[in-house]
Amino acid sequence: MYTIGKKFTFEAAHHLEGLPDGHKCGRVHGHSYVVEVVLTSSVLTGPGFVVDFGEFGPLRDYLRDHLDHQDLNDVLNVAPTSERLAAHIYEWCVQHLDLPEQVHVAMARVSETELTFAEYTPGTS
């Protein structure tokens, strides 16, 4: 199996509900988000690609146009935790990246800081 991935960054604000009183993440604050999406395929095409890295272009545009410098609480219809943002980006890729049949979106990872991350991978059941 071959694996490729691409990283993207965007800046956004959010706050999280349901935390204990005084939790710092209950207040509106911002992150320099890092997003990584991974594609897999058992075969290579063209010059030896899973797909051209350029096929990630629509995701770059989506992040720039819809998430960058936004309040994620206003943009997403779920609480903007790293986990839910990873799932949101995974589903967006499945629905919008124009990938060959043999290429699968394997994982989306979101980092709010250099020290943390959340990943979403599709369930197997």
Ligand SMILES: Nc1nc2c(c(=O)[nH]1)N=C([C@H](O)[C@H](O)COP(=O)(O)OP(=O)(O)OP(=O)(O)O)CN2
């Ligand atoms: N499982 C998750 N836990 C937390 C999330 C999350 O998305 N998933 N998010 C937050 C907040 O967004 C917070 O802004 C980030 O928290 P944290 O990394 O703990 O903050 P710091 O970088 O300031 O880390 P310190 O170690 O406290 O300096 C919270 N938890």
Ligand SMILES: [Zn+2]
């Ligand atoms: Zn946060």
